Amino acid sequence: MISYLKGIIAGVQTNNGNRVILTLEVNGIGYDLQVPQRLAQQLPESGGVAQIFTHYQIREEVPLLYGFASPAERDLFRHLLTVSGIGAALAIALLDTLELPDLVQAIIASNTQILIQAPGVGKKTAERICLELKSKLIEWRKSAGFFVATGGPAPGILEEVQMTLFALGYTAHEVSHALHVVSEDIGLPKDAYVEDWIKQAIAHLSSEQVQ
Numbered sequence: 001m002i003s004y005l006k007g008i009i010a011g012v013q014t015n016n017g018n019r020v021i022l023t024l025e026v027n028g029i030g031y032d033l034q035v036p037q038r039l040a041q042q043l044p045e046s047g048g049v050a051q052i053f054t055h056y057q058i059r060e061e062v063p064l065l066y067g068f069a070s071p072a073e074r075d076l077f078r079h080l081l082t083v084s085g086i087g088a089a090l091a092i093a094l095l096d097t098l099e100l101p102d103l104v105q106a107i108i109a110s111n112t113q114i115l116i117q118a119p120g121v122g123k124k125t126a127e128r129i130c131l132e133l134k135s136k137l138i139e140w141r142k143s144a145g146f147f148v149a150t151g152g153p154a155p156g157i158l159e160e161v162q163m164t165l166f167a168l169g170y171t172a173h174e175v176s177h178a179l180h181v182v183s184e185d186i187g188l189p190k191d192a193y194v195e196d197w198i199k200q201a202i203a204h205l206s207s208e209q210v211q
Contacts, residue, residue: 002054002056003053004053004054005024005026006051006052007026007049007050008026008048009046009049009050010023010025010030010046012043019089020036021033021035022035024050024067031065032065033052033065034065034088034092035052035066035067035068036073036092036095037096038095038096039052039067039069042069052067052068052069053067053068053069053074054066054068054074055077055078057088064088066092070100072100073100075140076100077091079140080094080129082132082133083133084128086125089120090121090125093118093120094115094118094121096118097171098114098118098172098173098176099173099176102114102176104141106176107129107137110127111162113158113162113166114172114175114176115129115130117166153183153190153192153194153197157191157192157194160194161179161194162175162179165178165198165201165205174205174208175201178205179197182197182201182204
């Protein structure tokens with residue numbers, strides 16, 4: 001119904017349910033859109049202009065608008081909504097936990113360990129997301145015009161490395177990015193020892209914090 005809105009940022013607020021609401025003024029009309037926290041952090045200050053891609057939904061006879069940074073992010077949100085038991089809150093939590101390519105790759109690779117880092121997403125829910133969306137997203141990512149990084153440890157090593165890094169307090173986004181850097185930039189083999197992956201990932205994450 002509404003593909004996107006382009007207008008002036010009138011304000012951003014977080015309500016009692018930790019939902020981030022963007023008020024966008026378009027031709028003298030203020031639209032309230034629920035947006036991911038990640039998008040809110042990237043927006044210009046109040047008075048700036050933004051183009052937001054939208055998803056329109058009616059829930060319990062109440063019209064709702066959701067806003068996203070790109071058509072691809074909105075489309076992935078819609079894919080997530082098709083999974084049984086996944087509502088808008090969980091879909092947005094997933095989008096906030098991982099950047100778009102990382103989230104798509106996690107689903108395609110059935111990497112439930114990283115998906116459960118999203119608030120409210122348990123192991124069974126993560127498994128259901130992978131089961132219902134894996135084949136769809138393999139095709140969709142091609143038409144969406146982006147490619148997902150394939151770097152990282154071999155499947156048998158990945159879970160142990162991730163669990164160790166999560167236990168050290170790193171976020172899903174930090175872990176995913178670090179493993180990609182270690183694979184692509186440093187060139188560590190996929191089947192290298194678990195300890196080597198952990199050591200190199202921590203070294204990269206520590207250098208990022210120093211900068």
